[in-house]
Amino acid sequence: MATQPSYRAGLWLLCSLLSMTLGCEYVRPTMNAPLARWDAGYGYRSINLPPSKTGSSDSLFIIASFSGGGARAAALSYGVLRELARTPIRWEGRDKRLVDELNIITALSGGSFTAAYYALYGDRIFDDFESRFLRKNWEHELRARIFRSPHNWLRLWSPHFGRAHIFSELLDETLFDGHTFGDLVSRHQRPLVFLHASDMATLSRFEFNQRQFDLICSDLNQLPLSVATASSSALPMILSPISMKNYAGQCGFEPPARFTEVRKTTWGRRRAQELRSYLDADKRPFIHLLDGGLSDNVGMRSVLETAALVGDLESYFQLLGVKNVRKLVYLMVSAETAPNVNQYTLNEIPDLWRVGSALVDIPINRYSTDTVELMSQAVTQWRAQLHHRPPTASSVFAPDADIYFINVSLMELEDVEEHARLMSIPTNLALTDDQLDHLLSAASKLLRDDKEFQRLLGDIEAEAAAAPLPKQILDQATEENQRSF
Numbered sequence: 001m002a003t004q005p006s007y008r009a010g011l012w013l014l015c016s017l018l019s020m021t022l023g024c025e026y027v028r029p030t031m032n033a034p035l036a037r038w039d040a041g042y043g044y045r046s047i048n049l050p051p052s053k054t055g056s057s058d059s060l061f062i063i064a065s066f067s068g069g070g071a072r073a074a075a076l077s078y079g080v081l082r083e084l085a086r087t088p089i090r091w092e093g094r095d096k097r098l099v100d101e102l103n104i105i106t107a108l109s110g111g112s113f114t115a116a117y118y119a120l121y122g123d124r125i126f127d128d129f130e131s132r133f134l135r136k137n138w139e140h141e142l143r144a145r146i147f148r149s150p151h152n153w154l155r156l157w158s159p160h161f162g163r164a165h166i167f168s169e170l171l172d173e174t175l176f177d178g179h180t181f182g183d184l185v186s187r188h189q190r191p192l193v194f195l196h197a198s199d200m201a202t203l204s205r206f207e208f209n210q211r212q213f214d215l216i217c218s219d220l221n222q223l224p225l226s227v228a229t230a231s232s233s234a235l236p237m238i239l240s241p242i243s244m245k246n247y248a249g250q251c252g253f254e255p256p257a258r259f260t261e262v263r264k265t266t267w268g269r270r271r272a273q274e275l276r277s278y279l280d281a282d283k284r285p286f287i288h289l290l291d292g293g294l295s296d297n298v299g300m301r302s303v304l305e306t307a308a309l310v311g312d313l314e315s316y317f318q319l320l321g322v323k324n325v326r327k328l329v330y331l332m333v334s335a336e337t338a339p340n341v342n343q344y345t346l347n348e349i350p351d352l353w354r355v356g357s358a359l360v361d362i363p364i365n366r367y368s369t370d371t372v373e374l375m376s377q378a379v380t381q382w383r384a385q386l387h388h389r390p391p392t393a394s395s396v397f398a399p400d401a402d403i404y405f406i407n408v409s410l411m412e413l414e415d416v417e418e419h420a421r422l423m424s425i426p427t428n429l430a431l432t433d434d435q436l437d438h439l440l441s442a443a444s445k446l447l448r449d450d451k452e453f454q455r456l457l458g459d460i461e462a463e464a465a466a467a468p469l470p471k472q473i474l475d476q477a478t479e480e481n482q483r484s485f
Contacts, residue, residue, distance in 0.1 A: 027158035029165060032244045033222040035213070038253040043210030044181045044220050046104075046320040049190050056190040058322045059398070060091055060101040060460075062329040064191075065299030066111025067368075068233075068292060069335035070427035073110030075134050075436050076335045079443025080408055081118060082126060087457070090464040104320075106194045106299040108292025110335065110427070112232040113175070116225045119184050119193040120176065133175060134436055138429035141174075142167055162240025164230050172226035181208070181228075182221030194302060197231040197289035200241060204274040205295045205302060206287060208232075215278040216244065216287065217251035232292040241288045248281040255279060258310055267308035275309075297368045298334050300375045313382045317396045326398040329456060330379060333443075334409040336368055337423060372407070379405040406453045408446045418442065 041047060051057045066077035084099035091101065107115035113133055118125045145166050146152055155161050172178055184193070195208040206212065208228040213220040231242040259276050262269075277284055296302065307316045317325065383403045389395065413419040422442055425435050447453055 027155055028160040030245055031223070031227050031242060032213070032216075032218045032220075034245075034247040035217045035219040035251040035253075038214060038217065038251040043213070044185050044192075044208075045210045046192055046322075048185055049188065049192050051103075051190070056101050056103045057092065058103075059324055059326045060329070061322060061325050061327070062098075062102045062331060063104045063106070063303065064102060064331040064333060065303075066105060066107035066115050067299055067332075067334040067336065068109030068111060068297045068427075069337065070110045071134060071138070071429050071431045072422075072425050072427060072435070072439055073333075073335035074113045075431060075439040076408070076410065076443050077107070077111045077114040077333045078125070078129060078134065079440040080331070080333050080447055081114065082440070083444045083447050085123070085126060089457070089460050091460060093467065102191045104194065105191050106196070106302045107232075108196050108296065108299055109233045109235070110429075111299065111333070112195045112229045112292070113171075115191075115193045116176070116195060116229055119191060120179055120187075120225065122187075122189065130436070134431060135433065138170075140430065141170055142429075145170055160243075162242075164234045164239040164242045167233075167239060168224070168226045168230035168242070170226075171229060172224050176225045176229075178224065180222055180224050184225075185221060195228045195232050196292045196296065196299075196302065197228075197234065197242075198292055198295040199274075200288040200290055201284065202274045202277055203295060204271075205292070205305070206244075206289055207302065212275075214251075214253050215248060215255075215275060216281070217247035217249065217253055218244065231289040234289065235291040235293075239291075241290050244287040244289065246278065246281040246284050246287060248279050248284075250281075264311075265308045267305055268311075271305045271309045296371065297336070298332060298371050300330070300332055301371050303330070304371070304374060304378060307378075313385070314395060314397070323396055324398050325396055326401050327404065327456070327459070328397075328401065329404045329406065330375070331406045332372070332375070332408065334368070334372070334407070334411070335427075335439075336409060336411055337427060372409075376405060379403055402459070404452045404456045406447070406450050406456070408443065408450065410442065410446075412446055412450075413442060 056062075064077075064080075067073050069076075081099060081102075084102065085097050087098040089096055089098050089101075105115040105119070114125075114129070117129055117133070142163070146156070146163065152166055156163070156166075192209075196205045197208075198204070199206045208220065208223070208231075210220045227242065230239070233239065234241055255276075259272050261272075278287070292299075303316075306319075307313050310316055310319055386397055386401050386403065389397075389399075391399065410419070410422050413422065418438070422438060425431070425439070431439075
């Protein structure tokens with residue numbers, strides 16, 4: 001045992017010598033670039049992804065959340081996207097698909113792969129996402145990169161480089177094709193995707209959008225999508241953390257007043273305090289990120305915390321630059337798991353792996369249940385506020401605005417056998433074809449059977465039926481009537 005430190009030092013020296021040849025970034029990577037000059041209109045933010053006539057509008061505003069849960073979460077969210085694409089609607093005189101009105105996706109961990117791929121490639125996801133991601137064994141791919149590469153063995157001895165960095169490289173080469181957040185901006189097309197990881201210091205969400213990166217004077221446009229998704233899925237004991245460098249104070253960023261204003265709610269005060277912590281680069285020179293599920297595994301806490309930070313729902317949508325919302329839809333896609341008590345039937349102390357898994361699963365599951373309940377209560381409160389507004393009140397919401405909360409969760413399955421089958425699928429990054437098929441089928445059924453989803457489709461259909469015919473059709477009908485006389 002006495003020789004172990006010198007042995008490690010020898011390997012570290014060898015790694016250092018190798019880095020002199022290959023470049024220091026191989027063993028001490030800087031994942032994020034500095035922002036030269038702050039501009040409130042620059043980068044990946046809502047104002048740079050405006051509504052369009054053929055795509056998403058503000059009037060039918062869908063915000064979806066894709067939960068964590070490995071490949072099973074990626075599959076469930078993909079299945080919901082596919083079902084939305086198969087759902088035709090007529091909105092404001094145009095024939096569309098419901099997926100065309102998907103404006104924002106908040107996503108983490110397993111759900112982040114689906115969200116980022118859809119934001120990058122749009123409908124292409126329905127052609128190749130299954131083959132490129134869902135039907136691949138990513139755990140095997142990652143192990144092969146680690147164990148079959150002496151070069152990676154040496155890099156992993158660096159205290160600045162870990163397994164999540166190798167996973168990021170794998171994703172960059174084989175899934176996201178080297179694309180960055182800047183490529184999402186250049187598409188000028190919704191949905192806007194809010195991926196998040198968990199900040200180890202504040203135990204809070206760290207979001208991959210330019211508003212968050214403004215705080216650390218960093219340019220999100222240059223960050224590869226693979227880094228964000230690898231950070232968001234860096235589950236403890238499986239993957240290492242990924243670190244962001246804090247350049248705060250170097251770009252002329254001016255913090256908004258809401259950072260210093262006294263908030264009415266505990267949530268608002270706490271979120272403001274978390275965000276203010278990034279403004280001091282001396283105290284926080286680096287931000288170390290882990291799996292997003294540790295801070296919000298269902299992805300809806302972002303909605304609740306941001307509304308509390310800025311004051312209310314109205315202010316939240318003003319921040320997004322949205323106008324004249326008639327139907328606001330919150331669509332939660334959750335691949336949450338149920339505890340398996342059969343793992344603890346023996347009269348023996350659980351091994352270290354099970355203890356470690358429980359330390360992760362217990363807070364995630366409890367936290368997720370609370371978030372779903374709080375979101376449901378918030379929607380009820382927001383709906384009541386909309387219905388009781390003074391008729392003359394100025395608002396981003398239309399006078400007849402309504403809110404819908406659609407819950408696509410595996411816990412909602414009523415078929416006992418199918419529920420048990422899906423709950424037995426582990427939250428890893430490897431699915432069998434049979435497991436994938438069951439998850440896709442469950443996604444379609446859960447969405448179609450949800451009462452709020454049915455209410456939404458019914459209301460959209462009723463509005464389309466009651467809407468006046470387009471002028472072109474009316475003119476044509478008038479001309480035909482005149483000819484008949």
